[in-house]
Amino acid sequence: MKVNLSRYLEENKQLTKKLVSALLEKFEYASVLATDTQGTRLTVDFSGSGVEDAMLAERGYVARVYNGIGYTEHSFNEFNEENFDEVLGAIVKTATSDLAKIGELKIAMSKYPLVNEEPLTQSFFGDVGILPESISVNEKLKKMSEMLEDAKKCSDLLIDFKVRYEEYHVCKAFYSKERELSQAYVFTTAGTLAVASKDDDIKYEHDGVSGQIGVEALGALKPMIKGIVHNAVEMLGAKRIEPGEYDVICDPKVTGLIAHEAFGHGVEMDMFVKNRAKGAQFIGKPVASSITQMHDGALSACNVASYLFDDEGTLGTDTKVIEDGVLKRGISDLLSAAKLKTTPTGNGRRETFERKAYARMTNTFFAPGKDRLKDMVASVEFGYLLESYNSGMEDPKNWGIQCMIAKGREIKDGKLTGKIVAPVLMTGYVPDVLKSISMVSGSELFLSGSGHCGKGYKEWAKTSIGGTYIKLRGRLG
Amino acid sequence: MLNRIVDMLNRSESVDEWLVSDKKIESSELFFVGSSLDMNRSKQVRHISVTVYKNFVSDGKEYKGSANTKLSPAMTQNEIAAKIEQAALAATFVKNPYYELAEPTDELIKHVESKFDSDALSSHLPKIVKSLYKRDEYENGQVNSCEFFLEKVDTRIRNSRGIDEQFSSYKGQIELVVDWKETGEEVEIIEIIDFSDLNSGKIEQIVADTLDNARLRAKALPMPKLSDIPVLLVKENVNEFLRYYIEKSNVSLVYQKYSDAKIGESLQGEEGEGDRLNITLLPEIEGSVMSRYIDEDGVKLHERELMKNGVLRRYHGDNRHSQYLGVNPTGVIGNVSVKGGSQVFAQFKEDPYLELRYFSDFQMDEWTGDFGGEIRLAIYHDGESKTPVTGGSIVGNIKDVQSDMLLSKELQQSGNYICPRGIKLFGVTVVD
Structure with missing residues (x-):
């Protein structure tokens, strides 16, 4: 089913264009991003259920103008014919008198070139199986409750089982002197969290499905329930790993976490501008083993972070970040690219219209290789198969990594022994980790877009991460 | 706008009870790379969050269903009415054990004092910027970049039991990144400073301490x-x-x-x-x-x-x-x-x-x-x-x-x- 652009954006198109025209009379560059994203989050668990608007649901505008030296922005969400002059005045004030107050401190202003846009008018309308609005909340909650009941039958050790479903209908329009872009697409995430407890021990497992799909996500989740409960229960009583360096095989989720945390953040090129990314010194140099290929981009895959244009009006691309182990290029927002004199890659993304745009990842993954998982396991004398993760943290400047991994399955003499360790903390120096990649499975590319990615400790955005199974040396604790 | 929403909620036959939170947010933001201003931003937004409740009995047990929705000031009367009705319908399918909403009391809520009350938001930022760069005085280390956010939030909370309270608050945040180079590779330290009152001395001290820790990290084995x-x-x-x-x-x-x-x-x-x-x-x-x-x-x-x-x-x-x-x-x-x-x-x-x-x-x-x-x-x-x-x-x-x-x-x-x-x-x- 085709996804439509919101009526609100259609109806306010002329008013928004009028604002851009009025700004262009005062500033050499002006653009407005208008957003109208509807999002709903449904939850069902042991203690009840919930229906609320999703975290990134938004309706509003952000205007950007060239103030003569650099760029100024103003975000607002009350905009109509009556308050048009008030909104215009607020933008002008921010770009002139507010800026002048800072200027009184004799602080230098970072000089940016004027954005040079090619003329472009383009639209994108996504396509999904079942549109969210075509199924009632009741029916969705009913499907989720059925999954909860299925889970309860799987184990008496569950203390909770959460089923979460989020649906977003994203609508955005971008207007500047040269550009008129619009897009509408739907993405959903459906996931579960199984929490098991025995004696004083609590363990949990989460999994789910995501993508530019509709309510069919719930159907895809249902067959996974039994496995998720089993995985949580089997972790009960698991001990900590004996700290040390091991041969490890990462499942596609952990592979994705490494791609995202270890390397993805380090090639966000606004960090190059700030001299905060070591990656800037490694362009054209080997950073990983020669069998490693890494991609990022709105067009690199179809998942929760796939779009026609980013939040600065730049078209999305597929960036081959690492080719045959060599760091080729980074990912950039519009202004970082202008500063660095590179071509923007369509990675300028905002948490919502209320926040600044930064260079952000989209769909980030290590591309499939040629190995078979069973050969990979057989090649390990003593090590672990690492599965699922809880969190990760980047360190672009000094290339440390921290991955909180849910569990490790022990491998001895090429066979899984059935022993589980949990949780597992993997740390290390990024090039050491990536250069140790010795096998990459040729299985189907897996992408997960169930979580949110932060930049540092804030600026949450939907991204997808993934890959296939990889084998490497890892420092575990 | 809030009165219109409350009126709709009171008149709706689908809504048994309700809770509304209305936040008007104004912000002033500065982004620095090194000691140069890279961008300035401002924000003027309003967020209205409405929770509607439905009370019902099922299998002899009392339940209270609820659904929450966000309303934008850009919505028309018809859109708001539709969102409320959709939430009310959704609430009927949410089966949570019954509970009572909070009741009003005569107690006055205290105002949290802040020096930011004294002037417009954009007037305070230069003072904070000054305090942040005051201790940026070393040869081998410096402020790499920082982001300033200062928000004023006017909140009003109302519910169907008669609660109607309002208060103002401030939310300041500085994301500070400092770097330092000794003989080895340059290193950085990140510090997040959250504040609701102007305390220049405290910010100066945090910058000094962070630079000192970056110096130590640069020497670390x-x-x-x-x-x-x-x-x-x-x-x-x-x-x-x-x-x-x-x-x-x-x-x-x-x-x-x-x-x-x-x-x-x-x-x-x-x-x-x-x-x-x-x-x-x-x-x-x-x-x-x-x-x-x-x-x-x-x-x-x-x-x-x-x-x-x-x-x-x-x-x-x-x-x-x-x-x-x-x-x-x-x-x-x-x-x-x-x-x-x-x-x-x-x-x-x-x-x-x-x-x-x-x-x-x-x-x-x-x-x-x-x-x-x-x-x-x-x-x-x-x-x-x-x-x-x-x-x-x-x-x-x-x-x-x-x-x-x-x-x-x-x-x-x-x-x-x-x-x-x-x-x-x-x-x-x-x-x-």
Whole structure:
């Protein structure tokens, strides 16, 4: 089913264009991003259920103008014919008198070139199986409750089982002197969290499905329930790993976490501008083993972070970040690219219209290789198969990594022994980790877009991460 | 607009009860690269959050369904009406045990004082910028970049029981990144400073301390192999560690059986010779962005003793889950005060130790008690000399260390916590 652009954006198109025209009379560059994203989050668990608007649901505008030296922005969400002059005045004030107050401190202003846009008018309308609005909340909650009941039958050790479903209908329009872009697409995430407890021990497992799909996500989740409960229960009583360096095989989720945390953040090129990314010194140099290929981009895959244009009006691309182990290029927002004199890659993304745009990842993954998982396991004398993760943290400047991994399955003499360790903390120096990649499975590319990615400790955005199974040396604790 | 919404809610036959939170937010933001202004931004937005409730009986049991929706000032009357009706319909399918909404009281809510009240937001930023760069005076290290956010939020909370309260608050944040280069590679330290009041001296001090820590990180050696060494948690890592107890005593976690904490029992276990925790929840701490005297449900907030000598005195948390547990709702109180312990911080350092200053991201899992993180800067004292070290990680579980942990006598304010300056832990695994 085709996804439509919101009526609100259609109806306010002329008013928004009028604002851009009025700004262009005062500033050499002006653009407005208008957003109208509807999002709903449904939850069902042991203690009840919930229906609320999703975290990134938004309706509003952000205007950007060239103030003569650099760029100024103003975000607002009350905009109509009556308050048009008030909104215009607020933008002008921010770009002139507010800026002048800072200027009184004799602080230098970072000089940016004027954005040079090619003329472009383009639209994108996504396509999904079942549109969210075509199924009632009741029916969705009913499907989720059925999954909860299925889970309860799987184990008496569950203390909770959460089923979460989020649906977003994203609508955005971008207007500047040269550009008129619009897009509408739907993405959903459906996931579960199984929490098991025995004696004083609590363990949990989460999994789910995501993508530019509709309510069919719930159907895809249902067959996974039994496995998720089993995985949580089997972790009960698991001990900590004996700290040390091991041969490890990462499942596609952990592979994705490494791609995202270890390397993805380090090639966000606004960090190059700030001299905060070591990656800037490694362009054209080997950073990983020669069998490693890494991609990022709105067009690199179809998942929760796939779009026609980013939040600065730049078209999305597929960036081959690492080719045959060599760091080729980074990912950039519009202004970082202008500063660095590179071509923007369509990675300028905002948490919502209320926040600044930064260079952000989209769909980030290590591309499939040629190995078979069973050969990979057989090649390990003593090590672990690492599965699922809880969190990760980047360190672009000094290339440390921290991955909180849910569990490790022990491998001895090429066979899984059935022993589980949990949780597992993997740390290390990024090039050491990536250069140790010795096998990459040729299985189907897996992408997960169930979580949110932060930049540092804030600026949450939907991204997808993934890959296939990889084998490497890892420092575990 | 708010009156129109309230009128619609009152007139709707689909809505039994309702709660509305109306926030008008104004912000001024500056982004610096080095000491140059890279961008300035402002924001003027309004967010109206509406929760509608439906009361019903099923199989002889009473239920209260609810659904929450966000309304934008850009919505038409028809759109708002449709959103309310959709939420009301959704609420009929949400089967939560019955509870009562918060009731109004005569008690006046206190205003949280802030120097930001004195002038327009954009007027304050130059003062903060000045204080931030005042200590940026070194040859080998500097402020790499920083982002300033200063928000004023005017909040009004109303519900169908008659609650109608309003208050203003400020939320300031600085994301500070400093770097330093000695003979090796350049390193950085990130510090997040949250504040609700203007305190230039405090910001200056944080910048100076962060630069000094970056200097130490630039000189740091790789983490050596260490075993059986006590570790000292400092700075905001203390908050994250102690957050375990705040979460374990929260009504929501107890009701959902993620916590088996019982009032009158020790949360730290009965054994061990460590310091016992004394924790109080406070509606206001000077400068904390979490300070307020009313929560989002409209429950008025007061000081509450949570733990005394390690023993849980009460549960705390939101209105709904408090009623499910049959306890008087404290409301969601945002600030935490933890009493100091038996030894001064200097005593912690009389024997070999590893002082953990910065992690990539120190995390406490409040469900399991597992904690850990990759170390960006620690100070290792081998009994004779002190060495800055980096890399490696710590891992542990709070249940294994809580009975013997020691709290420093000295206190620090870190964000929404007033708590011991340091915690000494024994038996934590240090991975090199």
